[in-house]
Amino acid sequence: MKRFNIVRILSKAATLLTIMVLPFTLQSCYYDVEEELYQNTPCVTENITFAQTIQPIFQRNCTTCHTGAAGSGGIDLSTHAGASVVANNGRLVGAVTHAGGFTPMPQGASQLPACTINQIKAWVEAGAPNN
Structure with a gap:
């Protein structure tokens, strides 16, 4: 007992x-979003490089669908060569800013944070260099 x-x-x-x-x-x-956690951190849009800034953004948000020759919409964001094509024809900025006439990206997800979009825009405006 x-x-x-x-x-x-x-x-x-x-x-x-x-x-x-x-x-x-x-x-x-x-899910930790860096910009939400550190709201007072300034957004750096100078000296944006493909290897250090843009490629990691694509890896986190885009390359699940946009990789290789069979990438969704024929877009390959896993390499600079593929990314520069959509950067230079205006589709990249149109998609990430959810501009009219473009398919909003990332598809089925929230718009990227403003700083991330500004970094992509800065890279595109600099001519989408392979740096």
Whole structure:
């Protein structure tokens, strides 16, 4: 009889502990958007390079669909050669700014943060260099 009571008490204690700890573990499970976390961080749009700035943006947001010759819409953003084509013909900026007449990108997701869009625009305005 005593053993049964101890097991019940331990079971209730474990349940109570789980209920108390669960809210703290759930708080840390969300998608961190750097611009939302560090809102006072200035947006750097000078000296934008393909390798250090643009390619990582494409890898995070675009290359799931736009990779290789079979990329969605015939667009390959995994290489500078492919990215420069849509940068120079105006489709890239039109798509990421959700301008009329362009398919808004990333498709099915929220518009990219303003700083990211400004960095893409700065790279395109600089002639989409392979740097």
